[in-house]
Amino acid sequence: MRIKNKLFEIQQINNTRLCVGLDTELTKLPIHYDQSPEALLTFNKSIIEATKDLVCAYKINFAFYEQYGVDGMHVLRETLKSIPSNVITIADAKRGDIGNTSRAYAISIFEEMKFDSITVNPYMGKDSVEPFLQYEDKIIFILALTSNPGSFDFQRLVSDGKPLYQHVIETSQKWNTNSELGYVVGATHPNELKEIRTYSPNSLMLIPGIGTQGGDATATMEANGNSPAIVNVSRGILYASNGADFAEKARLKAEFYQKEIGM
Amino acid sequence: MRIKNKLFEIQQINNTRLCVGLDTELTKLPIHYDQSPEALLTFNKSIIEATKDLVCAYKINFAFYEQYGVDGMHVLRETLKSIPSNVITIADAKRGDIGNTSRAYAISIFEEMKFDSITVNPYMGKDSVEPFLQYEDKIIFILALTSNPGSFDFQRLVSDGKPLYQHVIETSQKWNTNSELGYVVGATHPNELKEIRTYSPNSLMLIPGIGTQGGDATATMEANGNSPAIVNVSRGILYASNGADFAEKARLKAEFYQKEIGM
Numbered sequence: 001m002r003i004k005n006k007l008f009e010i011q012q013i014n015n016t017r018l019c020v021g022l023d024t025e026l027t028k029l030p031i032h033y034d035q036s037p038e039a040l041l042t043f044n045k046s047i048i049e050a051t052k053d054l055v056c057a058y059k060i061n062f063a064f065y066e067q068y069g070v071d072g073m074h075v076l077r078e079t080l081k082s083i084p085s086n087v088i089t090i091a092d093a094k095r096g097d098i099g100n101t102s103r104a105y106a107i108s109i110f111e112e113m114k115f116d117s118i119t120v121n122p123y124m125g126k127d128s129v130e131p132f133l134q135y136e137d138k139i140i141f142i143l144a145l146t147s148n149p150g151s152f153d154f155q156r157l158v159s160d161g162k163p164l165y166q167h168v169i170e171t172s173q174k175w176n177t178n179s180e181l182g183y184v185v186g187a188t189h190p191n192e193l194k195e196i197r198t199y200s201p202n203s204l205m206l207i208p209g210i211g212t213q214g215g216d217a218t219a220t221m222e223a224n225g226n227s228p229a230i231v232n233v234s235r236g237i238l239y240a241s242n243g244a245d246f247a248e249k250a251r252l253k254a255e256f257y258q259k260e261i262g263m
Numbered sequence: 264m265r266i267k268n269k270l271f272e273i274q275q276i277n278n279t280r281l282c283v284g285l286d287t288e289l290t291k292l293p294i295h296y297d298q299s300p301e302a303l304l305t306f307n308k309s310i311i312e313a314t315k316d317l318v319c320a321y322k323i324n325f326a327f328y329e330q331y332g333v334d335g336m337h338v339l340r341e342t343l344k345s346i347p348s349n350v351i352t353i354a355d356a357k358r359g360d361i362g363n364t365s366r367a368y369a370i371s372i373f374e375e376m377k378f379d380s381i382t383v384n385p386y387m388g389k390d391s392v393e394p395f396l397q398y399e400d401k402i403i404f405i406l407a408l409t410s411n412p413g414s415f416d417f418q419r420l421v422s423d424g425k426p427l428y429q430h431v432i433e434t435s436q437k438w439n440t441n442s443e444l445g446y447v448v449g450a451t452h453p454n455e456l457k458e459i460r461t462y463s464p465n466s467l468m469l470i471p472g473i474g475t476q477g478g479d480a481t482a483t484m485e486a487n488g489n490s491p492a493i494v495n496v497s498r499g500i501l502y503a504s505n506g507a508d509f510a511e512k513a514r515l516k517a518e519f520y521q522k523e524i525g526m
Contacts, residue, residue: 001449023363047373061360061367063358063364063367063368063371066375068370070333074333075462077333092360094360094387096357096384097324099285099411099412101324102326103326104324104330105329111330112332113332116381120412121384121387122385122416122417123406123417123418124410125411125413126412127412127416128413143386143387146386146387148390148499149362149389150362150387150388150389150391153385153386153388154430155386157420157423157430159420159421160420164420164422164427165416171417196282201335207322211360240368
């Protein structure tokens with residue numbers, strides 16, 4: 001599959017499993033920036049320029065752009081254009097709806113915006129995810145065990161001796177797909193990641209939660225072993241400094257995480 | 264709570280629990296329409312004009328607008344403006360993410376676009392829903408048991424003697440809220456709706472799935488009893504005709520569903 005090759009090639013070339021999450025917000029921009037949507041774009045371009053040889057992917061979190069309305073969506077599209085074509089682009093949109101609606105979301109993300117990958121929510125089941133899986137050469141990351149405190153509310157409920165997130169992983173692996181099917185498992189759950197790797201050793205994992213959210217890179221990568229993974233850091237890199245040296249400091253942080261995560 | 268009064272007032276004035284879902288798509292427009300984003304807006308305005316005295320709410324499904332990119336989001340915003348101010352507006356966006364990200368989605372839906380209500384996905388738990396609940400005078404509909412076939416995949420998994428959707432309803436009722444907390448329960452599950460009404464008689468339900476999806480209005484309303492509800496029909500009204508009489512036929516269908524659903 002071409003998308004898998006694209007990922008493995010950029011991971012080899014840049015010697016990295018690091019993904020930078022572009023969770024950009026006006027209030028967190030460097031202090032010399034003005035508070036305009038254009039400033040968000042300038043900031044993103046600087047971060048991409050400073051880190052593009054240290055990452056295998058950029059993850060664009062839709063909420064942060066949608067909050068600025070039409071201007072924000074323009075910044076999202078322009079940011080996407082400035083990502084090098086050999087780096088994986090992830091639409092962190094966590095979409096999911098009934099079949100005919102999910103199809104429209106898939107058109108939005110894969111055809112209209114041409115992302116390589118999306119995060120989707122499994123709560124609504126098979127027909128809510130299938131329209132994404134029907135595309136060729138995309139990566140679909142289904143939420144399994146997320147990095148946030150709320151992951152303890154429902155995702156760990158045990159049914160037939162297995163937590164909900166395990167049902168999500170095992171059931172979805174039976175669904176037909178033309179694409180690469182992966183899962184989101186937070187770095188805040190290394191023990192569970194280790195256990196997931198016993199029954200799903202070859203799935204591509206998108207692992208967020210390192211840095212500000214408290215996930216530990218060493219414990220996470222030990223739990224993951226040599227299985228395929230993309231490891232995301234957002235705020236820990238973007239906001240390494242709010243001074244004129246923000247891009248330089250972001251690069252240093254990206255180098256730090258690139259090494260911590262390893263290959 | 265003002266939002267509850269707003270809902271009950273419009274339900275009384277228009278003698279209806281019907282909501283029309285604006286799932287508008289270019290390929291389904293009347294045959295004399297051209298295939299432009301502007302045509303989507305003209306169509307929506309005609310549907311709203313033809314049905315506004317028969318409904319208590321309009322539900323705008325984001326996927327259908329996002330698929331047309333920035334133009335589609337412009338149509339969504341202009342459609343929203345053309346909804347009478349005493350009718351409830353529902354952002355059917357099914358959002359949900361970790362806390363700081365959900366906060367940005369809430370800003371987008373409630374502050375930037377000023378919707379009265381949103382649908383949210385509970386999979387990520389409390390901190391993914393809380394930023395929406397913190398707003399005053401909004402209605403937050405959490406997905407419980409959805410109308411689609413995929414609702415059988417995970418939502419009915421039994422843990423501690425209760426299906427997942429019951430855990431979602433019972434757990435979320437313990438969360439702090441400044442807003443009205445409601446649930447999405449599909450009309451395709453009347454038996455389960457009846458059972459949900461035994462432990463959650465006073466929650467506001469958003470009930471989709473009547474019409475094209477196969478839900479039966481009479482069985483649904485019998486199961487719901489006199490509990491508060493908004494009942495959505497989308498395609499069954501929007502696409503009642505693809506001729507020049509589409510608005511007139513949509514009105515007739517809306518009158519039909521208004522009566523079938525009753526008060």
